[in-house]
Amino acid sequence: MVKITDVARHAGVSPSTVSYALSGKRPISEETRQRIEASILALGYRPHAGARALASSRSNVLALVVPFRSGMHVPVVMQFAVSVVTAARRHDHDVLLLTQEEGEEGLRRVADTALVDALIVMDVQMRDARLPLLRALDRPSVLIGFPAEPAGLTCIDLDFEAAGAACVRHLAELGHRCVALVGSPPEVYLRGTGFAQRVARGFTAAADERGLTSTIHPCGATQAEARDIARRLLGEHPELTGLVVHNEPLVQPLIEAFQEIGLRVPEDLSLVAICPDEQAEQAPVPVTSVAVPSAEIGTEAVELLMHKLDRRSVPEATLLPPRLTRRATTVPRGSTR
Structure with missing residues (x-):
């Protein structure tokens, strides 16, 4: 496994200089930074998550809020969760799965810590009590689902x-x-x-x-x-x-x-x-x-969140059109097949 000392030796600098380049704690010259970045790329070094977080002021963790309530079909819900986790990993992010009844208090508890950079919220209700807080949070969120009044939110779902x-x-x-x-x-x-x-x-x-x-x-x-x-x-x-x-x-x-x-x-x-x-x-x-289309929705929810984290504009509403596939359980009325 490549260590920070290996990067330092390859770049011709001290290990502390590599650490400063990763954490941003102290300024270093652009030429030195580029040399360190080239060494990291050449050696395949993967900085520790804590170092990446210090460098970017991010935790590289997303929260997926999936309150398991009565009447929910868990296998389908987990399809959404797997697609979110898979898409997040492609962006070098981990996912914190919150499965309790995370109302306003639960969301605030998570948002008030440095644990997560952003949130994806599922099981959205038409008059969802969590919406005022989501609109007011200082970190981005995406809803998989549409409330009655989606203005000021970023929502995606099947239509x-x-x-x-x-x-x-x-x-x-x-x-x-x-x-x-x-x-x-x-x-x-x-x-x-x-x-x-x-x-x-x-x-x-x-x-x-x-x-x-x-x-x-x-x-x-x-x-x-x-x-x-x-x-x-x-x-x-x-x-x-x-x-x-x-x-x-x-x-x-x-x-x-x-x-x-x-x-x-x-x-x-x-x-x-x-x-x-x-x-x-x-x-x-x-x-x-x-x-x-759980995989498509979960993946696109992560992409929307990545855009928001990068301060790029995103549409407030993304509705995927339905796709009906005719198979063996529908025939013309009165048909004997």
Whole structure:
């Protein structure tokens, strides 16, 4: 492993001069600095994180705030987290993962220390109590999600409203006239979580635009709840032929629940989900879906944060357009395949 003494010997200076060049504690000539930088590059020396922080007045650590609340589907959340960590490492940054209920007090606790340079905040609610503090902090932040009033913030997410609408339009184009949305667990709606509210808004608007009969049903994520909602939907809406599912762990249990009561997917009931592509592709019957692009969103959130740390301008709002892929679970109404 290359040491600071090796760099000093290669550059023809003392180890303390190399240390000053890294920390910025004392001025050194530009010619000496360039010689030291050339030696660091030639030898492949990697300064200790503490030295880098002193030189740049940064910790080279980002905080990822992911409060694990009831009703969240952890595997998808962790896809976002992995993409953030991977992108941060490409910028030589580490990630501090905060998974507790980090409200305003938690954010202030982190921001008041030198632990992190910037924050990425997830599970954004429409009326999120953390927003005034995020607007006032002296360090940059990016939200994965959109509150009702995003002005003064930097937000990125899938355009969930357009995603809900795209699902309905696909079913309408196949001739389906009665559709239902099986959505996130009830507590997600009660918290006012942005993505759930926006899917419901887009679903309803597109159904009204096409003159479809539509209903929305929040639902838990267990097989028993899948069976209950399947029976309830058919009891209340026997004419139902189109289903949108925005509840990742419920996609396959719902298909099985409808099959148990005599409805085949897609011959009797076309189903489209909002979920990760790999989940849709690997299902026993590949599912027509709008992708949740967690890797793209997490990577772009880090890029936005790096731009802000470098004092470069960024857009306040970045909405990724939905991408619907037709697979085996949607067919024209009345089709026998």
